[in-house]
Amino acid sequence: MRIRVSTQRCIVSGVCVQTCSEVFAQNDDGVVHVLDEHPSLVHIKEIQQAVLRCPVQAFLIEDQENTTDLTIIEDNWDQ
Amino acid sequence: MSTDTQRGYPTSQCPVDHDHWGHQKTARPQEPVTSPVECDEYGIWHIHGFKEARMVLRSRSVKQGGAGVERLDKTSVVKPFIYMEGKKHQEYRKQTARFFTPKAVSSNYQHLIEQQVDEFIATIKRKKQVDLYPLSHALIGSVVYKIIGLTNSRLPGMQDRVDTFIKRLPDMQPRYDAFEKGKGNKIYLNPFHFAEIQLRLLVFYLLDVQPAIQNRRRQPEDDLISHLLSEKYNDLKNFTECITFAVAGIQAPREFMCAAAWHFLEQPELRARYLAASDKERDCMLQELVRLESVVERIFRRAIEDIPVYIESTHTQVTIPKGALIVIHVYSANSDECVVSGNPLQLCPARELKQEGVSNSVMSFGDGNHRCPGSHIALRVTDIFLRRLLALEGIHIIKQPDVAWNDFLTAYMLRNFIVGISS
Numbered sequence: 001m002r003i004r005v006s007t008q009r010c011i012v013s014g015v016c017v018q019t020c021s022e023v024f025a026q027n028d029d030g031v032v033h034v035l036d037e038h039p040s041l042v043h044i045k046e047i048q049q050a051v052l053r054c055p056v057q058a059f060l061i062e063d064q065e066n067t068t069d070l071t072i073i074e075d076n077w078d079q
Numbered sequence: 080m081s082t083d084t085q086r087g088y089p090t091s092q093c094p095v096d097h098d099h100w101g102h103q104k105t106a107r108p109q110e111p112v113t114s115p116v117e118c119d120e121y122g123i124w125h126i127h128g129f130k131e132a133r134m135v136l137r138s139r140s141v142k143q144g145g146a147g148v149e150r151l152d153k154t155s156v157v158k159p160f161i162y163m164e165g166k167k168h169q170e171y172r173k174q175t176a177r178f179f180t181p182k183a184v185s186s187n188y189q190h191l192i193e194q195q196v197d198e199f200i201a202t203i204k205r206k207k208q209v210d211l212y213p214l215s216h217a218l219i220g221s222v223v224y225k226i227i228g229l230t231n232s233r234l235p236g237m238q239d240r241v242d243t244f245i246k247r248l249p250d251m252q253p254r255y256d257a258f259e260k261g262k263g264n265k266i267y268l269n270p271f272h273f274a275e276i277q278l279r280l281l282v283f284y285l286l287d288v289q290p291a292i293q294n295r296r297r298q299p300e301d302d303l304i305s306h307l308l309s310e311k312y313n314d315l316k317n318f319t320e321c322i323t324f325a326v327a328g329i330q331a332p333r334e335f336m337c338a339a340a341w342h343f344l345e346q347p348e349l350r351a352r353y354l355a356a357s358d359k360e361r362d363c364m365l366q367e368l369v370r371l372e373s374v375v376e377r378i379f380r381r382a383i384e385d386i387p388v389y390i391e392s393t394h395t396q397v398t399i400p401k402g403a404l405i406v407i408h409v410y411s412a413n414s415d416e417c418v419v420s421g422n423p424l425q426l427c428p429a430r431e432l433k434q435e436g437v438s439n440s441v442m443s444f445g446d447g448n449h450r451c452p453g454s455h456i457a458l459r460v461t462d463i464f465l466r467r468l469l470a471l472e473g474i475h476i477i478k479q480p481d482v483a484w485n486d487f488l489t490a491y492m493l494r495n496f497i498v499g500i501s502s
Contacts, residue, residue: 011169012176013450015438018362030176030183052436055450057137 001044002062003051004075007031009058019053020046023072032058034072041070100349101342101426105372105482105491106410115390115415116397123404124382127411129418129434129442131388135405136378136447140386143449144379144404159323161449168448174310175303178226179452184459187301188222192460195221196467208477208499211340215333216242219460223328227321228302231290240283241325244276280322288318330488331374332457337480337493338372339365339461342426343469344476344498350469352428361466364428365458366439370413371426373443377489378407392417412442473501 012030022043027033039047044067051059060077115128126132135141142164160171177183195218203209216238224230229237291304292314299305303324307317343350353364386399399405414423418434418441432439444451451457468474480496 011172011448011450011452012180013452014180014455015450017181018455019438026180026182028177028182029173030180031173049436053438055137055446056448 001064001066001070003047003070003072004060004062004077005032005034005072006058006060006076006078007033007074008076009056009078011056011058013055015053015055016050016059019050023047024050032074034074037072039070039072041067044070047072095427095429097422097425097427099346100428101346103371103424103426104341105338105493106424107376107484109408109410112408112411115392116388118397118399118403123406124399126388126405126407127415128390128392129412129415129437130391132407132409132412132442133446134388135380135386135399136407136445136449138386138447140382140384141380141405142383144381159319161323161327164448172448172452175306176452178303179456181455181459184222184456188225188456189463191221191225192218192463196464199464200467200471203471203474203498203500208497211337211496211498212333212480212494213238213242215336215464216329218336218464219329219332219457222456222460223325226303226328227291227324228295228300228304229287229291229321229325231294232287233290234286237283237287240279240287241329244279244283244322245326245330283322284318288321289314291321292317328453328456331451331490332453332460334374334491334493335369335372335457336461336464337496338374338491339368339465340468340498341476341480341493341496342368342372343465344474349426349428353465354469360428361462362458363430363439365461367426367428367430369440369443369458370419371424372491373409373413374490375443375445375488376409376491378409378445380405380407407442409442415441468498471500474498475501 010032012026012032014026014030016024016032017026020043023034023036023039023046025033025035047070051061112127115126115131117125117127119125126135143162160168160175163171199209199214199218202214220238220241224237292308295302295305295308299308303320304317307320312320343353353361356364382399382401382403382405384401387396388399389396413419416423418432418437420427420430420433430439432441438444440454444454475498476496477499478495478497480493483492483494484490485492
């Protein structure tokens with residue numbers, strides 16, 4: 001599974017950090033920052049929750065069926 | 080799976096005996112909801128279902144329609160940030176959000192909150208009984224005024240000056256005739272009240288805002304006013320932001336703090352559970368309380384183009400037409416049984432939501448571009464306050480609060496909430 005996070009679309013709600021602080025953080029301006037681009041699959045449920053909870057849908061999921069490999073990148077996919 | 084037939088929820092899902100916990104206290108009685116999405120005889124669309132509400136709030140085909148925003152559209156040359164839309168709103172929000180992050184709270188405001196809580200505890204110990212409502216302003220205000228930069232008042236009493244303005248908000252009654260014709264929740268302003276509000280605003284500006292602006296022109300600080308000055312905001316624009324941040328930042332959190340204290344002080348088991356809980360568990364409990372006692376009852380939007388809305392429960396689709404007023408019913412969305420497990424109008428400190436990807440606060444902080452930016456601060460201040468308050472030996476309710484209603488903000492108001500400690 002590959003998750004692309006748009007820092008451009010992010011409105012600094014902090015919801016992703018509250019949901020999965022092991023993988024997501026906020027930079028000094030509050031914008032989402034991916035701490036670990038290849039997190040353990042142990043966090044997959046929390047990551048999926050964070051994706052769904054984002055109020056502006058700043059996350060894009062690709063290759064969803066692949067649950068053996070997880071990559072998260074900061075990438076302004078909506079530009 | 081076993082089922083508690085009396086209470087109607089699967090016992091394997093929830094370990095809490097709901098009969099021992101509190102029921103929702105603040106909501107106004109409501110008509111039973113027949114459909115997640117309804118259009119009334121005036122062409123106003125009412126959204127009761129959580130999924131449908133989230134879809135509408137996340138849509139790019141809506142703009143804000145409440146709290147007088149449509150009046151501002153026509154009359155004001157100065158539109159505060161919270162009323163902006165689109166890219167402008169997004170940019171401004173990102174520029175100012177650094178004041179609200181968990182890191183900012185821990186590094187910049189934690190000591191202020193603790194200092195205010197210490198003063199509160201000292202007051203209650205000295206006086207033996209206090210009204211929680213004005214004290215809640217001091218608590219949340221200590222952070223909000225610091226974030227804004229209102230720290231150079233010419234005279235003491237800023238809290239009272241802001242409070243007198245807030246107390247006047249319910250006088251700005253929505254014009255139901257306009258609402259019913261689908262024109263939005265326009266405000267009826269009694270000319271006397273309007274003049275009085277303007278006078279109070281002028282006093283607030285001269286005594287509190289103007290000196291803060293002057294100081295930051297000489298010596299910028301890390302706060303909202305300094306940021307706005309760097310963006311070339313003039314005094315009028317700066318003042319508009321100060322008043323909207325002060326009202327939005329103080330009003331809802333203080334009401335919630337009182338509502339949360341009411342539940343905990345009334346329920347000794349709940350109180351003990353909170354005091355023994357981990358940070359994460361306390362956060363979940365507070366979010367459950369926010370869900371149950373959302374301060375804001377309704378969120379208004381205006382459709383700027385046709386919006387198709389899929390209703391999952393009936394597998395049908397409706398189209399909200401361009402120009403229609405949309406009312407999101409927060410209490411209904413927060414008790415939507417498709418999302419929230421059994422007994423949605425009761426407090427369940429161990430509640431697990433049925434729906435994946437939904438925060439425990441459900442719709443209380445809104446959703447979409449205008450989701451509440453201060454939710455973390457509100458919960459953090461409430462947590463610090465409650466942990467100290469509830470740990471006080473002999474703390475109890477002397478008088479339950481009077482519940483009133485603010486039609487302008489569609490929010491509850493808890494007044495005259497007297498708590499005390501046994502001597």
